[in-house]
Amino acid sequence: MLRIVNRVLVGLAGLLLVVGGGSVLAVGLGLDPPSWWVHDGQRDVLLSDADxxxxxxxxxxxxxxxxxxxxxxxxxxxxxxxxxxRRRLAEVLVDTGDGEGALLRGRALEGVLTGEAGALDGVQRAQAALTGRRSTPQARVQLLLEPHADPGDALHRLTTQALAHARDSAGLAALPAQVRLRGVKHRAERVT
CATH class of the missing domain: 1.20.5 (Single alpha-helices involved in coiled-coils or other helix-helix interfaces)
Incomplete structure (x- = not known):
């Protein structure tokens, strides 16, 4: 939603600036403006002393x-x-066990989580994103379920398999997740 508002506001601001600047430039270069326009000619100012x-x-x-x-x-x-x-986490701090830490690219962990979640039975497509801090990441997962899939079973397998593997491989104490499930929309078929 914020992306749409941002694009609309940037577009409107850009359009106003181009129209305003273009009109001032056109009149300054000597083109004749219409009679209803704000300023009349090259020597005219936008705001008079009285204004x-x-x-x-x-x-x-x-x-x-x-x-x-x-x-x-x-x-x-x-x-x-x-x-x-930034909406997404750039890197995750992995505890190596020797008092030092290693940095794991957030996109890499997202890719593995997306691949493993997409391979679950009943999941047609998966998408994962990491947010939060690099020491305490959080996952946002979207699953597009096939028509025959049980949402409870898909959620259980996601938490016990894909999210558990991601949490364990990164050495995290916890990996909280927000999961959105959607069903595939398909056309009705005629049965004879």
Whole structure:
């Protein structure tokens, strides 16, 4: 959901900047703007002296401007942190038993977990992602179940086989997982 909102906001901001900048550039290069356009020609300014100083002496003007700009800056910082925040775990800290540690690529463990979960009976497709901290990772697993599969049995096999193997191979005390199960949608077939 955040990805869709991000793309829509980036698209709208980009469209506004391109249209605004393109219009100013076109008028500055000497093209004739339509009669309803904001500025009229090369020597025209976007904000006249009267427009800029209209509310300057009113007591509400500057607090309102500062509040609106502060909210805009806070929203921009929130948006930037949401975009830059990593969703997936890059590496997992593996306890080697000798007091030292080794780093395992998160994508490698995800790939093994995805492969083993996808090979379970009744699972058509699997997808796994690691989140959390590198010393205490968490798994998010999505399973697409075949029509004949029992969800309880598939979940039991996932936890006792694939997740247990991943936890043991990485030397983790626990590997909490959030599992989403979906059934395959298939067309109804006529039985004769």
């Amino acid at each position: 800029r100083t209209r509310w300057r002496d009113d007591g509400w003007w500057w607090p309102t401007v500062i509040a609106v700009l502060s909210v805009a800056v806070l929203l921009a910082v929130w948006w930037l942190t949401a975009v830059l925040r």
